[in-house]
Amino acid sequence: MTRVAVLGAKGRMGSESVRAIGATDGLEVVAEIDQGDSLELITSSGAEVALDFTQPGVALDNVTWCVEHGVHVVVGTSGFDDERIAAVRTLLGDEPATGVLIVPNFSIGAILMMRFAETAAPFFESIEVIEMHHPDKIDAPSGTAVRTAELMAAAREAAGSTPLPDATTTDPDGARGARVADIPVHSVRARGFVASQQVLFGGAGEAFTIRHDSHDRTSFMPGVVAAVSGVSARPGVTVGLDAVLGL
Numbered sequence: 001m002t003r004v005a006v007l008g009a010k011g012r013m014g015s016e017s018v019r020a021i022g023a024t025d026g027l028e029v030v031a032e033i034d035q036g037d038s039l040e041l042i043t044s045s046g047a048e049v050a051l052d053f054t055q056p057g058v059a060l061d062n063v064t065w066c067v068e069h070g071v072h073v074v075v076g077t078s079g080f081d082d083e084r085i086a087a088v089r090t091l092l093g094d095e096p097a098t099g100v101l102i103v104p105n106f107s108i109g110a111i112l113m114m115r116f117a118e119t120a121a122p123f124f125e126s127i128e129v130i131e132m133h134h135p136d137k138i139d140a141p142s143g144t145a146v147r148t149a150e151l152m153a154a155a156r157e158a159a160g161s162t163p164l165p166d167a168t169t170t171d172p173d174g175a176r177g178a179r180v181a182d183i184p185v186h187s188v189r190a191r192g193f194v195a196s197q198q199v200l201f202g203g204a205g206e207a208f209t210i211r212h213d214s215h216d217r218t219s220f221m222p223g224v225v226a227a228v229s230g231v232s233a234r235p236g237v238t239v240g241l242d243a244v245l246g247l
């Protein structure tokens with residue numbers, strides 16, 4: 001039985017995860033931690049794995065505490081950027097015993113969307129990302145959009161692709177979106193969405209779109225269960241669920 005502490009347990013993702021983990025053979029939720037609760041509950045409950053669904057401003061502190069106490073961590077919270085990842089790697093040292101699994105998106109469809117976007121990126125002249133989320137999301141652009149843009153930019157760099165064409169000379173209100181790894185990313189926040197993303201590719205005489213929609217947070221749960229079950233076998237930092245799913 002793997003004992004799991006859920007951080008942000010009363011939140012949208014935390015509460016769904018408490019249900020999903022509780023319903024899975026071999027996993028047990030032993031601590032539900034929210035704002036104001038002490039992280040000591042993680043160790044006093046005997047948790048071996050912590051799952052963080054809090055907010056970008058506190059996730060690194062939570063991960064640091066877990067690593068210092070030898071507790072494996074799955075980070076679902078968005079905004080875990082390269083600087084934070086580097087800080088965790090330094091903390092873990094050269095021979096890490098603890099696993100830190102950082103997952104920008106747990107849904108299998110979103111993981112495949114990112115994989116297909118990475119594959120397509122070098123073959124098209126133009127790329128734009130449009131991500132659409134519920135209006136209660138506090139960060140923009142989404143972690144998924146950032147990860148997608150970074151994967152696509154790396155694939156283009158490896159292939160020696162030319163910069164994206166764009167003749168815009170004035171954009172005082174940011175109509176061309178934010179730039180993530182030089183790729184325009186547009187963030188929509190609207191009631192009716194959970195989490196959606198389109199990646200638009202353009203080439204001579206053709207356009208190609210990859211779209212993914214999470215209509216319900218249940219879409220993330222098989223990935224959450226796989227991550228929580230698999231993190232202890234992966235000491236060090238792992239980004240993305242691909243390796244855990246055998247992709």
Ligand SMILES: NC(=O)C1=CN([C@@H]2O[C@H](COP(=O)(O)OP(=O)(O)OC[C@H]3O[C@@H](n4cnc5c(N)ncnc54)[C@H](OP(=O)(O)O)[C@@H]3O)[C@@H](O)[C@H]2O)C=CC1
Pocket residue numbers: 007008009010011012013014033034035036053054055056058075076077078079103104105106107143220
């Ligand atoms: N990787 C993925 O597939 C997914 C990632 N996410 C990400 O997960 C994160 C959470 O999303 P969501 O569940 O929608 O957000 P919610 O706001 O619904 O939940 C966050 C919870 O964390 C609590 N919290 C805040 N600070 C702390 C803290 N210091 N210690 C413990 N608990 C704390 C909040 O409490 P309070 O309300 O009192 O502040 C709240 O209960 C976001 O970053 C989101 O982008 C979301 C969906 C999927």
Ligand SMILES: O=C(O)C1=N[C@H](C(=O)O)C[C@H](O)C1
Pocket residue numbers: 078104105133137141142143144145194195196
């Ligand atoms: O806040 C959300 O809801 C989501 N956050 C993650 C992100 O920022 O990419 C994952 C998913 O898009 C849902």
